[in-house]
Amino acid sequence: MKHLATALGLAVTLPLAAVAECASVSAGGLTVTGAWSRATIGNERPAVFYVEIRNEGETADRLTGIDTPVAAMTMLHRTVVEEGVASMPHAEAVEIPACETVGLAPGSHHGMLMGLTAPLTEGESFPVTLQFERAGAVEIDTRVLSIRAQEAQCDAG
Amino acid sequence: MTLRRIRLVLWTLVAFALVGVLALQWAGRRPEPPQPPFRPDFALQDEAGRTYGMEDFRGSFALVFFGFTNCPDVCPTTMSEVAQVMDDLGPEADKVRPLFISIDPERDRRQGLAGYLAAFHPAILGLAGDGAATQAATESFKVHFGREEDPAAPDGYSMSHSPGLFLVGPDGEWLRQFPYETPAAEILADIQERI
Numbered sequence: 001m002k003h004l005a006t007a008l009g010l011a012v013t014l015p016l017a018a019v020a021e022c023a024s025v026s027a028g029g030l031t032v033t034g035a036w037s038r039a040t041i042g043n044e045r046p047a048v049f050y051v052e053i054r055n056e057g058e059t060a061d062r063l064t065g066i067d068t069p070v071a072a073m074t075m076l077h078r079t080v081v082e083e084g085v086a087s088m089p090h091a092e093a094v095e096i097p098a099c100e101t102v103g104l105a106p107g108s109h110h111g112m113l114m115g116l117t118a119p120l121t122e123g124e125s126f127p128v129t130l131q132f133e134r135a136g137a138v139e140i141d142t143r144v145l146s147i148r149a150q151e152a153q154c155d156a157g
Numbered sequence: 158m159t160l161r162r163i164r165l166v167l168w169t170l171v172a173f174a175l176v177g178v179l180a181l182q183w184a185g186r187r188p189e190p191p192q193p194p195f196r197p198d199f200a201l202q203d204e205a206g207r208t209y210g211m212e213d214f215r216g217s218f219a220l221v222f223f224g225f226t227n228c229p230d231v232c233p234t235t236m237s238e239v240a241q242v243m244d245d246l247g248p249e250a251d252k253v254r255p256l257f258i259s260i261d262p263e264r265d266r267r268q269g270l271a272g273y274l275a276a277f278h279p280a281i282l283g284l285a286g287d288g289a290a291t292q293a294a295t296e297s298f299k300v301h302f303g304r305e306e307d308p309a310a311p312d313g314y315s316m317s318h319s320p321g322l323f324l325v326g327p328d329g330e331w332l333r334q335f336p337y338e339t340p341a342a343e344i345l346a347d348i349q350e351r352i
């Protein structure tokens with residue numbers, strides 16, 4: 001009974017948290033913020049992962065992979081439009097140069113979440129662990145926005 | 158005397174050359190002769206099995222996209238823009254029909270095209286034919302697509318495709334392309350001007 005109450009409480013607070021501030025996690029010179037995904041219809045199709053990575057340090061870093069309990073398989077991709085044809089080849093890693101902000105964002109790099117364990121529902125959130133070459137593992141809470149969302153929805157940067 | 162004559166001849170040639178260059182530039186500025194109207198077409202089915210062709214949309218503008226639903230980045234971005242355009246058209250939305258033509262028809266039919274598209278906007282009509290009809294539709298619209306074998310992708314493959322949006326007029330005539338990432342406001346303004 002107590003567990004049920006806790007679960008219900010969590011279910012209520014998660015959507016509420018979604019309209020507040022975006023989670024922000026720092027590790028070394030890196031700040032990871034504004035993680036979001038789009039709601040999915042069912043769990044057969046791959047979902048997407050977008051995030052912003054600020055490097056305020058003086059050394060470059062690289063994002064080499066992502067991991068999440070909501071997907072059986074994850075991968076870094078890059079959307080490329082070449083001679084009028086769009087494709088999304090694998091990206092071995094995403095370079096994070098010193099003193100720069102790099103986004104996994106629509107039309108550029110994105111995380112692919114394949115083999116979803118359940119559909120992603122708008123208003124919920126799930127953890128994603130980003131693996132950096134230097135800064136190590138950074139876990140961030142990722143908000144599921146509308147399937148029509150085009151960018152992170154944060155109160156303040 | 159002879160030298161002066163040669164000089165005169167040479168200068169005359171230079172003058173002719175200059176006139177020629179100017180004439181060519183002027184000719185280059187002239188508008189292209191009008192092209193015959195281009196009317197792309199297709200014969201593809203919706204989820205209920207009804208076959209559609211461009212003649213079914215005569216009288217309204219058609220906003221046509223070629224994509225696939227296992228596409229988590231390019232396709233939702235464009236469908237969101239289409240949905241925004243439809244919302245912002247307000248009472249004029251019934252003059253525009255957005256179409257999503259699947260270039261991955263077998264998988265899209267299996268996973269459900271209509272339910273996926275309705276999540277963006279109820280006006281978007283999803284069409285998915287067989288392989289030959291899909292090929293014919295893309296050739297008619299002069300778009301490219303390909304299947305890329307990829308063991309890491311769902312079902313072992315992914316698709317590459319032209320990511321633009323095509324606007325077809327109420328008489329079935331191809332009007333223009335909106336390249337990938339054209340903002341919804343720009344698409345809206347263009348369509349409103351034509352309405």
Ligand SMILES: [Cu+2]
Nearest residue numbers: 077088112230
């Ligand atoms: Cu991808």
